[in-house]
Amino acid sequence: MTNALAEQVIYLDYQSTTPTDPRVVEAMLPYLTDAFGNPSSRHAYGRQAADAVRIARRRFRALIGARFDSEVVFTSGATESDHLALTGIAHAFTGRRRHIITTAIEHKAVLTTCRRLAHHGVEVTEIPVDRDGLVNPADIAAAITPVTILVSVMHANNEIGTIQALAEIGQITRDHGVLLHTDAAQSLGSVRFDVDHLGVDLASFSSHKIYGPKGVGVLYVRHGSVRPIAQLHGGSQEHGLRAGTLNVPGIIGLGTAAGILAEERDHDAHRILALRNHLLERLRAAIPQMAVNGSLTRRLPGNLSVTIPGADAGQIIERLPGLAISTGSACDTGQPDPSHVLTALGLDKADARSTLRISLGRPTTTAEIETAARQLALAVHAILGG
Template sequence: MTEPIYLDHQATTPLDERVLEQMLPYLTHEYGNPSSSHARGRAASQAIRDARRRVADLVGAKSDVEIVFTSGATEANHLAIMGAALEARPHGGHVVTTAIEHKAVLAACQRLVDHHGYTMTRVGVDEHGRAHPADIAAALTPRTVVVSVMHANNEIGTLQRLAAIAEITRPRGIVLHTDAAQSAGWGLLDVSELGVDLASVSAHKLHGPMGIGALYLRGGTRIVAQQTGGGQERGLRAGTPNVPAIVGFGAAAHLVTSDAVPSPTRVRALRDRLQDLLLDSVPGATVNGHRHRRLPGNLSLTLPGIEAADLLDRLPGIAASTGSACNTGSGEPSHVLTAIGLTRAQARATLRLSIGHTTTETDIEQAAKLITDAVGAMLPASARAA
C-alpha cells in the first residue's frame, strides 16, 4: 500500500533523520540525569546547554538563559500567560488576546478568568485574520497586564504585526506574549525584531520530536512558575529534563538556523501551485487568510457545497485536516474561520492543506487531481467546473 500524500505539516512534521541521529545516544548509552555531578550527568548537562544555545539562536534571543524548556507550546503558553499575569497581580487583572488564538492560549486566559478573578478581552480580526494594532490599543485598560497575540495562525497561516503591537504594550509596561509555534520553523521568529517579551515554540512543528518546546523569556521579564519542585530550568519549570527530546529540539533548531532545510521559497512555490490548480478546478473555491502575509506552507481553502470532513473521508490517499488538527472530529466549526467572517457552512466546507519540506512536485500534482476528482463526485453535475 502506498503512503498517503502528507499535507498536514501544520499539525506536525516528520522527524528529520539528522535530528534522530543526534538524539539516539541520549536514548541509549548517554542516560545521565543532568542534575547528577558525575560524568554521565555532566554530559547530559552539557548537551542541554548546547541545545539551549541552538534554540536561543532559533528565536533570536540575546542569551541562552532566556530559554526555558517545556513539554511543548501548550505548556509554554500556559507558563507565559498564567505566569506573567499572576506575577503582575498587584498591578491589575485584565488580559487581552485575539479571537483566533490556539486553544491553549484561550484556555490559559480562561483559567485566569475562572479561577483567579481576571477579566479577558478577545480582540476580533479582519477578514484576512489580522488583528489591528489600533484594536489592541483600544482594548487596553489601566488594569491590563498581559497581551497575547499569536505570530502565525495554525489554520489560515496569517502573520500578525507584532512589532507594531509591541510599540503599544512596551511603554505601558504590559507583557507581550506570542505563540510562535507555527512560525519558528520558517526562520520568521526574531524576538528582538518583534519586540515580544515572551514567545512559545514547539519542536515537532520543525522536524524535531513531539513533547518538547520552549518559552523564550526576555531578560528582566518576571513570571511565576507553574510547576515547582526540583528547581530545574532556573526554578521556572521543575521536573527532570527530557534530555533526548531537548537534544532533538536543539538539532532541529540548528537545521533551521544553518539553512540545512529546503528554503521557504520552494515550499511557497509548491503551495502556490496547489492553490492555482485547485482554484482552477473547483468552482467557487476561495482562499482563507492573508494572500501575502501568510506562512509559506499554508493553504486554507473553502470549497462551497462540500463538507470537508466527508471529502477527507473519501480521500484516504491524502493526509490533511479540516480546520486545525485540534478541531478535527469535534463537529464544531472552527473559531478561527468564524472569526474571519465565514458562515458555519463555509467553515465546515474548509480544508487545510499544509505543505512542508518533504512535499514534492508530484505530491502536489497528484493531490490536486485526487481532490478535484473527489469534489467532482460530491457536487451535483450542475455545479461542476466545465
C-alpha cells in the same frame, strides 16, 4: 523501520505535526542509549548530559536572537509554554487588578487558559480579526487600560496561516509598558523570528512543528522582564521556572532541529511557497467556486485554507484515503462545533464545515502536489455532481 503509509498516503498536514528529521533522530539516539545521565547529577554521566543540553539551548537561543541561555526555558511543548506564560504572569500580578488582551483566533491553549483565568478574576479582552484574519494593531492599543498586564497575540495561525503584525504590536506594548507574549509554534519552522525585532517578552515554541520530536518545547522569557511564577513545583530546574528532570533526548532533538532551521529555513520556505502557489493555481482552475481564507500575502508559505461551498470537508476527506489533509485544526478533531478561527473571519457554519486545511512541508515534492490537486478536484466534483 520504514513507514509503509508513506508509499500510500501523501502527507499534507505539516501544521498538525512534522516528521522528525533523520538528522535529528541521529543526534538524539546516543541520549536514549549510552548517554542517559540526568543533567542535574554532578558525576560524569550528568555532566555529559548537561553539556549536550547547554549546546542545544545555545542553538535554540541563537535561532530566536535571545541574549542569555537563561531566557530559554524547556517545557513539554507549546501548550505548556502558553500556560506558563499566561498563568505564570497572571500569578506574578496576584493581588492587583489584572487585564489580559488576546485575539479571537488564538490556539485553544491560549484561549482556554485565558478563559480559565477570567473565572479567577482576571479581565480578558478578545480582539476580533478582520475578514483577512489579521488583527489591527490599533485595536490592541485601544484596548490597553491602566491595569493591562499582558497582550498575547499568536505570530502565525495554525488554521489559516495568517501572520500578525507582531513588530508593530511589540512597539505598542513597549510604549505602554505592557508585556507581550506570542505563540510562535506555527511560524518558527518557516518564518524568521527575532525576539528583539518583534519586541516580545515571552514566546512559546514547539519542537514537533519544526521537524523535532514531540513532547518538548520552549518558553522564551526576556531577561529583566517580569518573570512568570512557576506552575510546576519540585526541583529547581530551568532557573526555578519549570521543575522536573529535563527531557534530554527531546531537548537535543529540538536543538538539532533549530540548528538545521538556521541553515535551511529560508531556502525551504522559498521552495514551499512556490509549491503552495502552484497547488493554489491548480485548485482554482479545477474548482472555480473555491475561496481562500485569510490574507495571501501575510501568510505562512506552506498553508492553504480553502472553502468549497456545498462540499462537506469531512466527506471530501473520506473520499481521499490517499491524502492526509485536515478540516480546520487537527488539535480540535472530534469537536462538533465549527472552528472558532473560521467563524471569527465571518464564515457561516456551513462554509466553516466546507473548509480544508492543506499544509506543505520540507519533504513535499512537485509530484505530490500534482497528485493531490488532481485527487482533490475529482473528489469535489464527485460530491458536487459537477
